[in-house]
Every structure is written in C-alpha cells, then in structure tokens.
Amino acid sequence: MLHPSYHDLMTVVNSDVEDGEPKVVNSRYSIVMATAKRARQITAGSEPLISDVEGRKALSIAVDELYDSKIRIIGDDE
Numbered sequence: 001m002l003h004p005s006y007h008d009l010m011t012v013v014n015s016d017v018e019d020g021e022p023k024v025v026n027s028r029y030s031i032v033m034a035t036a037k038r039a040r041q042i043t044a045g046s047e048p049l050i051s052d053v054e055g056r057k058a059l060s061i062a063v064d065e066l067y068d069s070k071i072r073i074i075g076d077d078e
Contacts, residue, residue: 004067006031013066013073024073031066034073038062 004012006028013025025031039058042048048061049070065071 004063009063009066012069030073034071035059035062035066038065038071 009031010025010028013031014023017023025034036059039062042058042061049065050061050068053061062071066073
C-alpha cells in the first residue's frame with residue numbers, strides 16, 4: 001500500500017489552489033506520472049530533496065518529496 005495515500009497527495013498538490021481556480025491534479029494518473037518522472041530523475045543521478053534516503057527506492061523518495069512539497073506538479077499553462 002502506498003503511504004501517503006493518493007488522496008493525501010492530491011490534497012497536498014492542490015493546497016495552493018485558490019477557490020474558483022482549476023485544480024492542478026484531478027486524478028491518480030497525474031500523481032503516478034509526476035512521481036514516476038521524478039523517480040527516473042533520481043535514478044539518473046539527480047540529488048534527492050529529502051533526507052534519510054539510504055536504502056530507499058527512487059519511487060518512495062519521489063512520493064515523499066511530493067508529499068513534503070519539495071517538488072511541484074505544474075499545469076500545462078505554466
């Protein structure tokens with residue numbers, strides 16, 4: 001099971017969106033694509049943006065980075 005949950009991740013990603021504005025993320029697919037892209041960057045040598053990554057897989061690191069707001073998902077218009 002994924003911790004934090006998809007719902008928790010979507011809440012964090014959309015937390016900066018003001019009322020009336022479209023949400024950055026509307027589906028699990030967006031979360032999966034963003035974390036997979038970041039995991040590939042980490043695997044390719046990009047430095048993790050969180051501490052305590054020893055022995056952890058790139059996808060777990062990417063999920064925690066997203067949850068801790070160390071990375072952002074940007075919309076098509078940005």
